[in-house]
Amino acid sequence: MSEIICARGVTKKYADGKTVFSGIGLTVSATERVALIGSNGAGKSTLLKCLIGLLPLNGGEVSTLGESIGIRPSSRQLRRLRQRIGVVFQHHGLVSRQSVLTNVVHGKLGLAGAWHAWHQSISRQQWRDDAHEALSQVGLCHKAAARADELSGGQAQRVAIARALVRKPQLLIADEPAASLDPASGRDVMALFSQLSQDSGTTLIYTTHDMDHALEFSDRIIALKSGSVLFDQPTANLTRATLQEAFHG
Numbered sequence: 001m002s003e004i005i006c007a008r009g010v011t012k013k014y015a016d017g018k019t020v021f022s023g024i025g026l027t028v029s030a031t032e033r034v035a036l037i038g039s040n041g042a043g044k045s046t047l048l049k050c051l052i053g054l055l056p057l058n059g060g061e062v063s064t065l066g067e068s069i070g071i072r073p074s075s076r077q078l079r080r081l082r083q084r085i086g087v088v089f090q091h092h093g094l095v096s097r098q099s100v101l102t103n104v105v106h107g108k109l110g111l112a113g114a115w116h117a118w119h120q121s122i123s124r125q126q127w128r129d130d131a132h133e134a135l136s137q138v139g140l141c142h143k144a145a146a147r148a149d150e151l152s153g154g155q156a157q158r159v160a161i162a163r164a165l166v167r168k169p170q171l172l173i174a175d176e177p178a179a180s181l182d183p184a185s186g187r188d189v190m191a192l193f194s195q196l197s198q199d200s201g202t203t204l205i206y207t208t209h210d211m212d213h214a215l216e217f218s219d220r221i222i223a224l225k226s227g228s229v230l231f232d233q234p235t236a237n238l239t240r241a242t243l244q245e246a247f248h249g
């Protein structure tokens with residue numbers, strides 16, 4: 001299987017001088033579903049952002065989707081990279097007063113030639129068609145005309161997933177996508193992510209504190225602890241007891 005992420009010796013410090021992690025190495029293969037676990041402050045979100053160029057590194061190298069991100073990636077490299085990645089955060093970040101469809105169309109912004117395309121009515125219709133398709137993938141076509149602030153938390157998170165999918169990404173990144181949802185809605189959202197990534201062969205990397213979500217929806221689990229990788233194993237080799245080590249002591 002081809003590698004789509006290869007990180008070596010990755011070190012990250014924030015401006016206050018605190019080192020979040022150092023010397024992290026990992027690879028992710030195409031079509032893998034990877035759960036990143038660890039207790040609060042372990043550095044999961046920071047590592048995700050480093051892997052996709054949202055945060056600069058202080059040391060080491062990352063190659064993601066063929067783009068080498070060193071300490072100073074060019075803005076062109078970062079733009080190319082971001083066009084091929086869909087990101088979903090814990091808080092959906094929808095524009096509350098706009099329709100669900102418009103929110104999904106927003107996922108197209110930032111793609112190459114997006115503003116030029118928007119000024120051509122054929123492309124605009126194409127974008128709406130793509131947004132409807134993404135909404136049907138998350139089972140919410142019937143909500144296309146609703147305002148975003150009329151949705152439940154679980155529905156809003158599914159719309160955020162559709163907004164990421166409308167870019168037809170090669171890599172889906174989800175930072176605690178279920179953390180603000182009730183247990184049933186959270187599980188539904190994770191099951192949806194997992195299914196969509198398997199159906200389309202899209203690589204999925206997500207962070208979670210929920211051991212069931214890690215065990216049920218990943219092929220591999222990477223645990224961060226005390227600034228380094230505690231373990232990086234196929235999920236089939238792991239038990240709840242091993243996962244607990246990532247959260248205690």
Ligand SMILES: Nc1ncnc2c1ncn2[C@@H]1O[C@H](COP(=O)(O)OP(=O)(O)OP(=O)(O)O)[C@@H](O)[C@H]1O
Binds near residue numbers: 016020038042044
């Ligand atoms: N912008 C920032 N400036 C300074 N320190 C930061 C910043 N963002 C995060 N940190 C610190 O970096 C460390 C790792 O934070 P990060 O959010 O990556 O951890 P996490 O594992 O995702 O935590 P959680 O599970 O609570 O979301 C924490 O100590 C945090 O306080």
